[in-house]
Each structure stands twice: as C-alpha cells, then as structure tokens.
Amino acid sequence: MDSDEGYNYEFDEDEECSEDSGAEEDEEDEEEDEPDDNLDLGEVELVEPGLRVGGERDGLLGGETGGLGPGGGGGGGGLGGGPGPGGGPEQEEDYRYEVLTAEQILQHMVECIREVNEVIQNPATITRILLSHFNWDKEKLMERYFDGNLEKLFAECHVINPSKKSRTRQMNTRSSAQDMSCQICYLNYPNSYFTGLECGHKFCMQCWSEYLTTKIMEEGMGQTISCPAHGCDILVDDNTVMRLITDSKVKLKYQHLITNSFVECNRLLKWCPAPDCHHVVKVQYPDAKPVRCKCGRQFCFNCGENWHDPVKCKWLKKWIKKCDDDSETSNWIAANTKRSRAALQRYLFYCNRYMNHMQSLRFEHKLYAQVKQKMEEMQQHNMSWIEVQFLKKAVDVLCQCRATLMYTYVFAFYLKKNNQSIIFENNQADLENATEVLSGYLERDISQDSLQDIKQKVQDKYRYCESRRRVLLQHVHEGYEKDLWEYIED
Template identity: 25%
Template sequence: MSGAECESDMDCSGSDCGDAGYEDYYSTQPWDGEIDNDINFDKQKQDPEYAVYECLRVDEVERLLNENVEFLTTNLQITPSLAKLFLHAHEWDLQDILLKYQDNTSNIMIDSKIILSHSVDPLFNMKFLKGNLCSVCFLTFPTERFSTLNCGHSFCNDCWCAYFETQILQGVSTGIRCMANSCSILAPEDFVLSLLIKPIMRERYQQFVFRDYVKSHPQLRFCPGPNCQIVIRSKELRSKRVICSICKTVFCFRCGMDYHAPTDCDTIKKWLTKCADDSETANYISAHTKDCPKCHICIEKNGGCNHMQCYNCKHDFCWMCLGDWKTHGSEYYECSRYKENPNIAHESVHAQAREALKKYLHYYERWENHSKSLKLEEQTLEEIKLRIQKKVMNASGTWIDWQHLFEAASLLARCRYTLQYTYPYAYYMEAGPRKELFEYQQAQLEAEIENLSWKIERAETTDRGDLENQMDIAEKRRITLLKDFLEV
C-alpha cells in the first residue's frame, strides 16, 4: 500500500505524507497551504501529533534566505555579506536585528563578531607592513597583495587562501575567523570568496555555508534521509512528526531524530545513549525464546502479538510476564508497570546497582519487544496481502472488500510505535500520581493493541465489524494518552 505522494513545493501537514516504513502508518493527503483556519484548528484539536510544515527544495530555501538578506541589505544599507553575518548570529530574527541595530549599531556588530570591542595593537601590522612583509609566511609582497579584515589584521592573499582552504577541508565555513592569534572576528562570505582561487573550493565553501545557514534557522531542518536534499520548514520549533515528501523519512522536527512521541527530545537522547551503553547486557539477559509456563516446552516468538498460544499444550499466556492470558486483562497494569522496591534507599550500593539494572531491563525488554513486534507484523502484513491476492484471484471478494485488513495493519503499526516510545518516558518519570495515571493508560493501550494484533493475525476468521470496533478502541486509547502526556 502506498500513500499519495506530495509534491515538494506543497505544504504538508504531519499526517499528510508517508515514508517507506510509515506510509501505511499514516494517511496521506497533500495540503496546498490554503486550508481554512477553522478546519486547521479542528484538526489540531483532534490530533495531538498534527503539525503544519513545508517540504522545500534547495532552490526554494535559497530564495527564502536571500529574501531575508535583501530585506536587511535594503533597510540597513549594508552589504549582503554583513547581512548574512547578522542573520546567522541572531537566528534569522529580522525584527530583533533591526531593533538592536537601531538601538546600538556598535554593540550588534560586536556581538555578531564583525568588529572588535577594542582597538587592534598598532604594532601588530606596523612591524611587518613597513617592508610589505607577511607575518605568516615572512615573504615580501606588494601592498595590493595584502588583504585586511575589519579587525585591522592584514596578511598576504596567498596565506589567506591557504588558511581558508584548510578551514573548508575541516568543514568550517561561517565560523572561519581571522588568522591573528586570539582574534574572534569572522571572515565575511565575500571576503572568503574573493581570495579562494580553486573553483572546487569555492563550490564546497558555498555548500557548507548554505548548510550552516539552514542549521542556524529555527524554522528550517534538513531531512535526515540518506542523500536527501529536502529541507523541512515549520514556523514552530516543536517536537512534532514530519515526513519528507521525497524520501518518506519520518522524524521529529525539533531534534531531527526518529519520531518519539510521547517521549520528549532530551529524554529520548538519554535513553538511546543508555541503550547503546547497556544493550549488550540487556541482550545477554533477555533471550529470544521462553519456556511455556504450563508444559515448559521451549517457544520462539514468530509474530508481533504478545498473546501467545503454546503449540504443544495450547496454553494461552503473555509473552512478557508469562501470566495466564485468561486473567491477564485485569492484571495487564501490573505487567507493564515496574514495581519499585520501597526499601532500596536503605540497601547496599551493590543492591542499589542491581535494582537499577533490574529497572532498566524491565523497560528495555518491553521497548525492544515492541520494536521486534513491529518488524514481525510487517511480515504478517505481507502474508495477508498474499492471502488476499489468492482470494481475489479465486473470485472470493475484491480488493476493496479486504481493504479493512490493510487499514487495521496500518493502525496497529501506528499504535505499537507510540507504545514503544512510552517506555523511555515511563523509565525517567518520577514516581507519583501522574506516573500512575500514565502507566494505567499505557497498560490500557497495550491491552487493546494486543487484542488488535491477535485479531489481525487471525484475520480470515475475524468478523469485520469486530475488527473495526477494536481498531477504533485502540486508536482512541493512543490519542488519549498523547493528549494527556505529549509535551511539545
């Protein structure tokens, strides 16, 4: 199933595009930017993940940046290179730059590292320039072979060029400073380009400068997809899901990482760092197989659903806690919740360390389990497609008659993805009533997801009305949790 592809010159809402792995998770419907405000408000109110953004090509971004440069150039009567220094230093806030420039021109030029707050030592250049001697290479050149920044430091053009090439090869562009020791003045773009000789270095410099400008702009973010040139623009720097219209990469606009609601950006960074450090321990302790709690035969999980049925004794149990599934509905809260040791503060350092590892493994195992379930359910979806294709070929209904199964699989993936990211959120939450409410909603969502997963895996024998009812319940649980705990 593939969604409708957005053109890159259109505005796209957060639920409007899909990627290779997500195009079945979220509906796709391009938005042309002329949406009615009332409709926009209603959609935002209903969907806590909704975001308004644009997918821009490089030439569109350049035009946007150049408009800002031209605005400052015209209003402040300065060169485009100086305007770019102002914009880069002040995160492209035009009004803030105008106010500061009108209030105190010297201060904003000092803050933007265009001029120094103090005079240059007159002996610095006098010692060398009397004989037209460059203080870097100690060679003599005619006066016209020297160039000077606003700080007053002067060097020969060959040394400037070699210095700039070295900086560019190291990936520095807008941050190139004066060669003089301890001088913080930045080299403007026109100054650098006037001294670079090799076309390849000029091109590389301009590419790096463009990337720096985009990174410094609060409304712009490069798509993290491999070799993708699309830039996402959003007027609000928030932790919202955005989807590239070209490569279909889904990511968080605020931090540029994989979308991670309801966990905030700082928390997910801490969690992923911890997982990278401790995952080997977790993998060692958490095996891929478990014994049936009734007949003790070894079982390997081959589907996304955590409702397991032993192929030997037909016992139904939970993969995570091994509890009897018949009574699991009432105990699901206990399955997903970590029970803190109330006396741990009085235990030894070693006991506290073991308890900390136990707590981490509890959340990590569930985080990793849902990640694996997502992959296994992708296989289930492919199997469903093959079965439906056979049914259609045998005149047992049409593709439209079986479309609800694809919608169910897409919803399941969306719900399980959200559920996966509830575990880092819960791991770092402080104990208290709010965490209890979160874990209750988390458990309710998990229960409905497993019910939906069980029914999808048995799609051919599941009543359509029952399946669609379960879809509705699961999505409502997900939306409720996000509305209550999504921090943007």
C-alpha cells in the first residue's frame, strides 16, 4: 500500500501475532407520612473491606481519601473522537480530578438526593428511584416532575405516589391477631409477620428475605427489584431492602450495586479499571485525558483503557477489536485469499511491533528489580544513594518510551501516507532506536572500571529519549490541531 512505503513489513511465513489480550410495622407506617431524608444505604455495617463482592466494577467501601491533583504523566490530551489539544504531558496540569473512595461516592449520591428533596419533598428512597430512572440527571427529573402529570411519572418509575400512601395503607389494614396465608410458601402466620410495599401485596418476612437475597446475590439486581407478586412492577425501596435483609454481605452487595449504578450513569465519574482497586475518579469535565488512581494505575478517562497517547480512543477500540477477531481467523485468511494475505501481512507487521513493546512492558517489575540490584552494587563501589538514582530514572523513561512506541504502531496502522506521516515515521524510528540503545545499557554488567562511563552514557541516552518522545508527541498533537492526518477506514 502507498500508505506504508516508509515501512518494510516482510515476515516469515510462520510468523504469527497473538494478544493476551462488583420496629414494628404500624410505627413505621406513621413515620412514612413525612419525607425521609436519610437513606439507609449509608448505615450498612461493613464486612471484609478487601472483599470484591460483585463484578470488577463493584465498588467497595474503604481505602485512601483521594486528593485533588493534576492528571498523571504519560502523554498529551485530546484523544477522543475529534482533534485534541497539542502538547505532551507537561500541558496536562490543567486537567483537574479527584480520586474518591466508594464511601465518598455514596455520600455524594446521598447529597444529590438531598438536593432534589429540598424541592420535591419526597422520601429519600423514592427520590433515589426517580433519579435512577433519569440516570441521575437532576434537571431532567425536575422538568418532568413539574410538567403537571405526576401520576404518569410515578407509573413510569414503578413507584406509588407518596401522597396516596396513607389511603393505600388504610385499605390494607388488618388485625394483627388474624392469621394470613403467604402466597409464596402457603404457610399461615400472624398478620404481624407479613410485610409489603405500597401496592398492597404482602408476604411473610422469610419469603421476602429469600426473594431479595436471590435477586441481589444471584441475579445482581439492585435498583430494579420489583414486588414478588405476579404482574406487579412496583419497585422495592431501599429502606425495605435494608429492613428485611439480615445478612451483612447481602446488604453490602446491594449497596455496591446502587453505588455502581450511580457511577456508571454519571459522566463525571469513572471506576478505576485495576482489578483490585475500589476507587473512583471524579473530573470537572469529561475528556480523553490521563488520570492516575491512588493505586498507581494510569488510564484514559474517556475509554477506561491504559493511557494510550498518541492514538485516539476511536482507533484504539477498533484495533483491540481487530486483534481479538483476527487472532482466530488469520490462518484461514492467509490460506484462502491472496488479496487478504497482503492485508494480513500489513496487519501482522504492526501487530508484532505493538506486541513486542507490550511484552517488554510486562517485564517492568522484573527490570526494576534488576536495576535495584545494580544500584546496590554501585553503592558498594563508593557511589552514594543519590548518585545511583539515575538508573531508576532511566527505567522510568524506558517504560514511558515503550508505552508510547506501542501505541504509535496503532496510530500508524490507520494512517494514510502523506508528507506529515513521513515525518512521523522518522520520529518513530529515531525514538525506537534510542530506546533499544538505552535498554541495552541497562542490561550491561557494571564493573568499577566502567562505572562513570556507563553512568554518563545512560544519562545522555535517557535524556535524548525523553526529548525525542516529546518531539514525536508534539508533532502528532500538532497534526490533530491542524487536521493534518488522514486515516484508512479499516
């Protein structure tokens, strides 16, 4: 293809690419006459703070309190669907964000409910259901609430209008001494052992508890649990769940499901994608910018992938999907069509280089351990702790360069040939050569005779790598600003 004249992607026939690639009922009735501003979700007793109770996205209470700070290093911004601002990591300090624990998110959710309740004056648990129906968009809820058709609104949200609750309760009042038959287990109990929602359907507390536990723990349902009665779509409120569930783990899981829904619906919030992390990043405005969690994970706020400068989210998403699809069908394509074989060769050229840098990054912890040992050896040769810190700095730069190079091959795969793409290829090749030289320096054995020489070479080379990486990123972002890049729609 014309777009790849600057590359030589010949390969052996056997070359392949693969990717490895969360009180009594009567007393309660009296209390419900007034709006309840307190949500029981905040009163759950925590159990096993380190336990991951849901899927990967389930939040957990506990952890460090995040601080307001600039975006983490690692590249420039503006990698969303449209052109992004130029510059590298030095220009990202204006992107402010906050790292929060799930407990802080819960407090934020309760505050949001309280703000709405100051206007509409409903029980907090009903307001939470209304907000959830509108994806926590307060403005949309307010607009619908005051459009004059409250009955339609409450019906859409599957809740009973709080103003009609007292009349419903009077219609369903029975003597506490009278026995009733549960319509689930068909056992007879005193009326006091039964409870239900404002729809009037009552079941024994044991069946309620088992029903809610199954919905929460096995089906992962939180905000959409409906009344157990056949054909009834009235949703179970939070206070009812917390009153009828006795298992603290089930309560915690329910809290996580509600909190997770709040985060997923809020465009200013994003869970950290690290598997064992329970923090949430809160930004002032959503954008494809780098953010760093308290756990150390740096990711793109827009797409949630590892920070991927200089390629945009759109192209990275297509690339990941292509890698997943082509890894299973590449052999069949190569064997059956000559035209597809040429496309496969081109894909494997970029994929192999992408994967090479990815594999190198996966040995990052091993490399840091090796360098730490070398730093200790150098201190035994009369060098101070301060004097040997250049080695750690060199590894930091090496890893940054490999991450950048890895994503340049994704960017290049979709790039059409023009004069600017030639400049990009030259910058890419220069950075790649310098990165490999730096890697070679760090792998050498260190003796007392070569100590000062290797220190000077390593320092000179990592400074050069930093400079070339900055030049490459600045050029790509300049192309975004000036609309210089043309893409191959794969």
